[in-house]
Amino acid sequence: MKTTSFISIVFALSATSALAGGHCAAGKTLTEGKLTIATGNPAYYPWVMDDSPESGEGFEAAVAYAVAAEMGFAADDVVWVRSSFDEAIQPGAKNFDMNMQQYSITPERDEVVDFSAPYYSAPMAVLVVGEGKNAEATLEGLKGLLWGAVGTTTAVPMLTDLIQPDSDPLLYGDNADVTAAMQAGQIDAALFDLPTALFLSAVMIEGSSILGQFPADRSDNPDQFGMLMEDGNPLKACVDEALAALTDSGALAEIEAKWLQDTTGVPLID
Amino acid sequence: MADQSAAGRTRRQIYEDRLRRRSLIIAGSSTTIVVLAVLFLVPMAPGWEKVQKSFFNWDVFAKTFPGLLEAFMLDVAIFAWCAPLIAILGLLVALARDVRSPALFPLRILGAAYTDIFRGVPVILTVYLIGFGIPGLGLPRPWNSPYIWGSLALILTYSAYVAEIFRSGIESVHQSQRSAAESLGLSESDTIRFVILPQAIRRVIPAQMNMLIALQKDVALLSFIGPVEIFRQAGVYKSLLANFTPYVGAAVIFLAVTIPATRYADYLLAKQNRERS
Structure with missing residues (x-):
């Protein structure tokens, strides 16, 4: 053969x-x-x-x-x-x-x-846990979630300008801290680039899923x-x-x- | 006697005044020279323009300062609810370490273990451990809030330090005072309440002021577990604008609070020393 x-x-x-x-x-x-x-x-x-x-x-x-x-x-x-x-x-x-x-x-x-x-x-994607999983994958549906993101990334302006959540987002130093906050149930949703989100949801955060992704041209410097x-x-x-x-x-x-x-x-x- | 009646001063006093004036002039001019040297020499360094652009950029400063000030209100709030709780817990731990009754010896051990552990562990570890760890056990909202558990981490750490300061104050009250109170028929708790603590607390106030100043800066550690206080906000601006000026802005805000507080602590300490001598 x-x-x-x-x-x-x-x-x-x-x-x-x-x-x-x-x-x-x-x-x-x-x-x-x-x-x-x-x-x-x-x-x-x-x-x-x-x-x-x-x-x-x-x-x-x-x-x-x-x-x-x-x-x-x-x-x-x-x-x-x-x-x-x-x-x-x-x-x-x-x-x-x-x-x-x-x-x-x-x-x-x-x-x-x-x-x-x-x-x-790599576009930005929305990783959700717990309550966040019930949200609709629309801009409107995302507003009501409790958000987290890494404070030093362009996810922050995207959150504040595009999604404009109802409550102030919590910001962290790196992905590991955002992960910990998700596991502690302190946030419903977080913004990561899609490859990172795929990895986190498959390997790192039990019970998490990816709600949706934004078009790549929405992120600045992807x-x-x-x-x-x-x-x-x-x-x-x-x-x-x-x-x-x-x-x-x-x-x-x-x-x-x-x-x-x-x-x-x-x-x-x- | 003529010179004495003229100004009401002795020749000695006039001489001393002259000395004082002279040293004032010397101190003033040497300070001016140093300040001028810094102001003129630093900008002559080849990299100054670059440093100025990324650390002392006025446009960035003006743009970010209002946002920083707003974020600082969160620091103030966290500080405001932590400080009284730290004072209470610190005092309780100090008292626990001071109990004289043999039956309550476990309390002394507990107090000692508490201060040893929380003074020995880095604050940031405590913040992570309690801020992420306890909510991770499965608490429902809003009881898993990073504000609650982050604050608790600060309270636990700072209470350990504050307790030790209170204890040093309690121990500085002479044994004879306890004996005197006992001979007057005061109970042990009344002795502590009316004789020991009023003196002990007054003695350690300047040292506790320093703890307040330290706490005020360490509130920024809560930013690690999510709250967007001034330090995190400055970091966000730094990343957005690729410029470090927001950190300088944050430092200015911190200094505006800590310098008066430090001066006040110094004043209290000096006053206490004067009263004691």
């Missing part, structure tokens, strides 16, 4: 290397004619479903295949490898063409590695995820081009709606 799939890959390789020949990515990938993409070990819901990126299920897996297709690689030419989060943001040679595991683009990281254009801007590449990787131009095309065609937004709104069941609050 293993041999046959290997042989089929070799065949596919020879078939598509000709196809990729005239394309932007030709000669720039780790293995000619193949696109090697790394993800986390393990990779999590809803970024990669069931820890199997090969299925193309999950937001990042779907984006990876869409970008690969846009760059002229067939689905069979996408090779998945695993890397730890910290190992990949260190400087040095990489064993992947690009790495997707919710890397936020920061200037510090950008000094030692390269990032593609962002494929995702956390943006980029594909991580070795510093100076010539492939970056091709990946950016592909991402731009996917953004323009609306394909990227569709993938996001499918995996981060429909699958997670986190509706958009407008």
